[in-house]
Amino acid sequence: xxxxxxxxxxxxxxxxxxxxxxxxxxxxxxxxxxxxxxxxxxxxxxxxxxxxxxxxxxxxxxxxxxxxxxxxxxxxxxxxxxxxxxxxxxxxxxxxxxxxxxxxxxxxxxxxxxxxxxxxxxxxxxxxxxxxxxxxxxxxxxxxxxxxxxxxxxxxxxxxxxxxxxxxxxxxxxxxxxxxxxxxxxxxxxxxxxxxxxxxxxxxxxxxxxxxxxxxxxxxxxxxxxxxxxxxxxxxxxxxxxxxxxxxxxxxxxxxxxxxxxxxxxxxxxxxxxxxxxxxxxxxxxxxxxxxxxxxxxxxxxxxxxxxxxxxxxxxxxxxxxxxxxxxxxxxxxxxxxxxxxxxxxxxxxxxxxxxxxxx
Amino acid sequence: xxxxxxxxxxxxxxxxxxxxxxxxxxxxxxxxxxxxxxxxxxxxxxxxxxxxxxxxxxxxxxxxxxxxxxxxxxxxxxxxxxxxxxxxxxxxxxxxxxxxxxxxxxxxxxxxxxxxxxxxxxxxxxxxxxxxxxxxxxxxxxxxxxxxxxxxxxxxxxxxxxxxxxxxxxxxxxxxxxxxxxxxxxxxxxxxxxxxxxxxxxxxxxxxxxxxxxxxxxxxxxxxxxxxxxxxxxxxxxxxxxxxxxxxxxxxxxxxxxxxxxxxxxxxxxxxxxxxxxxxxxxxxxxxxxxxxxxxxxxxxxxxxxxxxx
Numbered sequence: 001x002x003x004x005x006x007x008x009x010x011x012x013x014x015x016x017x018x019x020x021x022x023x024x025x026x027x028x029x030x031x032x033x034x035x036x037x038x039x040x041x042x043x044x045x046x047x048x049x050x051x052x053x054x055x056x057x058x059x060x061x062x063x064x065x066x067x068x069x070x071x072x073x074x075x076x077x078x079x080x081x082x083x084x085x086x087x088x089x090x091x092x093x094x095x096x097x098x099x100x101x102x103x104x105x106x107x108x109x110x111x112x113x114x115x116x117x118x119x120x121x122x123x124x125x126x127x128x129x130x131x132x133x134x135x136x137x138x139x140x141x142x143x144x145x146x147x148x149x150x151x152x153x154x155x156x157x158x159x160x161x162x163x164x165x166x167x168x169x170x171x172x173x174x175x176x177x178x179x180x181x182x183x184x185x186x187x188x189x190x191x192x193x194x195x196x197x198x199x200x201x202x203x204x205x206x207x208x209x210x211x212x213x214x215x216x217x218x219x220x221x222x223x224x225x226x227x228x229x230x231x232x233x234x235x236x237x238x239x240x241x242x243x244x245x246x247x248x249x250x251x252x253x254x255x256x257x258x259x260x261x262x263x264x265x266x267x268x269x270x271x272x273x274x275x276x277x278x279x280x281x282x283x284x285x286x287x288x289x290x291x292x293x294x295x296x297x298x299x300x301x302x303x304x305x306x307x308x309x310x311x312x313x314x315x316x317x318x319x320x321x322x323x324x325x326x327x328x329x330x331x332x333x334x335x336x337x338x339x340x341x342x343x344x345x346x347x348x349x350x351x352x353x354x355x356x357x358x359x360x
Numbered sequence: 361x362x363x364x365x366x367x368x369x370x371x372x373x374x375x376x377x378x379x380x381x382x383x384x385x386x387x388x389x390x391x392x393x394x395x396x397x398x399x400x401x402x403x404x405x406x407x408x409x410x411x412x413x414x415x416x417x418x419x420x421x422x423x424x425x426x427x428x429x430x431x432x433x434x435x436x437x438x439x440x441x442x443x444x445x446x447x448x449x450x451x452x453x454x455x456x457x458x459x460x461x462x463x464x465x466x467x468x469x470x471x472x473x474x475x476x477x478x479x480x481x482x483x484x485x486x487x488x489x490x491x492x493x494x495x496x497x498x499x500x501x502x503x504x505x506x507x508x509x510x511x512x513x514x515x516x517x518x519x520x521x522x523x524x525x526x527x528x529x530x531x532x533x534x535x536x537x538x539x540x541x542x543x544x545x546x547x548x549x550x551x552x553x554x555x556x557x558x559x560x561x562x563x564x565x566x567x568x569x570x571x572x573x574x575x576x577x578x579x580x581x582x583x584x585x586x587x588x589x590x591x592x593x594x595x596x597x598x599x600x601x602x603x604x605x606x607x608x609x610x611x612x613x614x615x616x617x618x619x620x621x622x623x624x625x626x627x628x629x630x631x632x633x634x635x636x637x638x639x640x641x642x643x644x645x646x647x648x649x650x651x652x653x654x655x656x657x658x659x660x661x662x663x664x665x666x667x668x669x670x
Contacts, residue, residue: 073568
């Protein structure tokens with residue numbers, strides 16, 4: 001068990017800076033997820049914590065000990081890789097006990113630890129098999145078992161579920177979360193899947209282009225995104241952004257519709273351009289509000305997702321991003337081509353500065 | 361029950377095949393290959409077997425003697441000695457290039473400066489004709505005029521007798537064989553190293569494996585199938601090695617480096633004892649087949665990356 005402290009960490013390959021000064025504090029026992037689109041530097045950051053990448057600037061400390069120059073094996077961490085990185089020529093039991101055997105741990109102790117990890121993950125019957133004889137989910141479980149056996153201070157996960165099919169991913173998500181609740185080991189987990197981040201994390205770190213966009217608890221990020229990037233990245237389907245300007249006690253869209261702001265008008269902002277952000281589930285049918293044509297209706301059973309095109313927006317590829325998504329819990333008889341009027345819940349809407357992307 | 365059922369099915373399949381095979385329109389496709397195989401493989405074989413059962417000296421009457429040639433082999437000290445030489449020579453000519461070739465492959469697998477050029481130079485011995493190599497080494501081995509003894513004298517060793525002394529002749533010949541065929545092993549192992557997954561190494565780094573432990577517990581087991589291929593190729597090559605031995609020593613001094621191949625050659629083409637020579641060829645053939653079977657079995661067992669490893 002340990003805390004991890006990342007202070008102003010940088011990474012460059014030659015002249016290209018991949019990570020541009022990142023600081024994160026991870027408490028003992030916390031489950032922290034680094035999330036962001038491909039190429040945002042999240043995996044590189046994780047590999048720097050592991051010691052697989054050199055740190056170009058700043059410090060990484062595990063339990064208050066700066067580990068910048070400590071080799072991976074002395075950092076007391078365990079890592080689970082996206083492609084499992086199992087030893088292909090060793091049995092599952094040998095895979096799991098490899099680290100302990102290297103340390104000349106007593107045979108009885110190795111057996112006990114492997115048995116315990118196998119018990120936690122349900123790997124008992126597979127111990128004598130080889131990795132190639134296992135399914136993807138089983139291999140991932142072995143990779144986790146290998147980490148558990150080490151009993152490390154910190155678990156590092158690098159997109160561990162990306163190679164699994166959708167159903168298995170949901171199942172493994174639960175298993176990893178359960179494992180964390182049981183072992184309470186500090187965990188740093190990298191993913192590009194915001195649903196994984198939302199469902200598993202104690203704390204989410206949203207990264208983009210080598211910087212941190214926001215750090216916070218999952219629902220906190222969802223309810224109070226600091227900027228348009230976080231607002232658009234967290235939540236599925238993504239938040240609707242409607243360009244326009246602030247005027248009087250409300251918001252005027254580019255085509256002249258009025259949207260309510262619920263009295264939360266920022267000071268001295270009359271006439272100022274802004275982006276109105278509203279989540280798909282925060283619309284409701286209304287007598288006034290935006291008039292929009294139904295483009296697609298996608299019922300999933302538990303909810304219905306609708307793509308709407310505001311009247312005045314032409315059909316076509318360029319205007320795709322002007323389309324709105326509406327998610328409603330009730331079933332609906334709406335059909336493509338019909339016109340509906342919807343209004344956002346002003347208490348749950350957000351305003352963003354269109355130039356900086358920051359929340360107003 | 362299921363065994364019965366499946367054997368029925370196999371029998372059924374075989375009978376279907378048989379009716380198909382009788383159809384005359386297939387014959388033209390099979391005949392050319394069949395003629396070649398029978399002509400250059402089956403016939404010489406059967407004929408050798410037949411010759412080995414004859415007393416057959418060139419210029420004399422041929423006489424059927426049954427297994428007598430084989431009985432004579434079992435008590436022929438020169439043959440038994442040649443058998444020993446063959447096994448020692450083969451073992452050394454497999455192990456030495458294997459160890460050196462693997463070491464070279466590991467070196468060439470790192471980011472060496474001028475790696476491409478060095479690798480090119482390294483594989484050159486493989487491209488030369490064995491007889492030419494043998495002639496060059498014969499000169500280098502010369503006790504008075506050879507460059508080897510000159511080099512050794514510079515560091516205060518020698519002079520050695522190399523191929524001119526019974527106790528060093530086989531080692532000296534193995535040296536030539538090793539020099540020529542280490543590059544082959546290097547290429548095979550290098551190909552193997554390039555095909556290894558990289559992730560387990562990162563994992564091992566975190567697991568705490570030192571460089572030596574990574575080699576011992578990851579690299580070595582994972583390139584074992586490639587090593588086995590190298591062992592098979594080298595074993596068969598070394599067993600039937602003839603040109604280098606014949607050119608440098610002709611089995612001498614005395615019979616100190618006479619392998620089965622060389623003995624066979626003397627018996628058949630110096631003493632013209634065709635029947636006895638054929639018997640040696642048959643025994644030698646059986647030896648190679650047995651060794652190949654053992655090696656192929658080992659190769660299959662070493663494969664971690666295919667089949668189910670049982």
